Amino acid sequence: MRTKLIVAMTPDRLIGRDGTLPWHEPADLKYFKSLTAGHAIIMGRRTYESIGKPLPYRRNIVISRRGAIQAPAELKMPASLDTVTSLSAALEICWERNEEIAFIIGGAMVFAAAMPLVEELVITWIDRPDLIGDTYFPEWNRSDWIEAESSVLSPTARVVHYRRRT
Secondary structure, eight states: OEEEEEEEEOTTOEEEBTTBOSSOOHHHHHHHHHHHTTSEEEEEHHHHHHHOSOOTTSEEEEEOSSOOOOOOTTOOSOOEEEEESSHHHHHHHHHHTTOSEEEEEEOHHHHHHHTTTOSEEEEEEEOOTTOOOSEEOOOOOGGGEEEEEEEEEETTEEEEEEEEOO
16 A cells, blocks of 8 residues: 655645635645545544545545544435544554555644655645645655656646655
């Protein structure tokens, strides 16, 4: 199984504001959907609550110390939802299910715990210096990573895949 962390952030590592994204970037949302569809996604409880429901066509795993989270009854698209108490338990579920890829999708505390474990970072760089927020991606050492590929999603968004140096 491969583990990848996927995040959108500004150059100063801003990722959130009041439990939401501080920007609206449709091209990045479309890219996120296309990349994660059919795979496991691992997130913290607050990230799940900000989304409000399991993301369709993905196996959603939520890390929460508050107990099991129930999916809304009106969920119409295929999705699964599991609740675990740790990142290691989430990854264990992925191993048991023979997941090809497990995507770590947030939030900041889950990103910090996952950084030593992931093999690839998928970062959408949001070029919007006017943005303000209250949640930041953890400090990371770029010299530990090699830029493998990149593409422009929009005039204000560029996605870069980084692979861990070996």
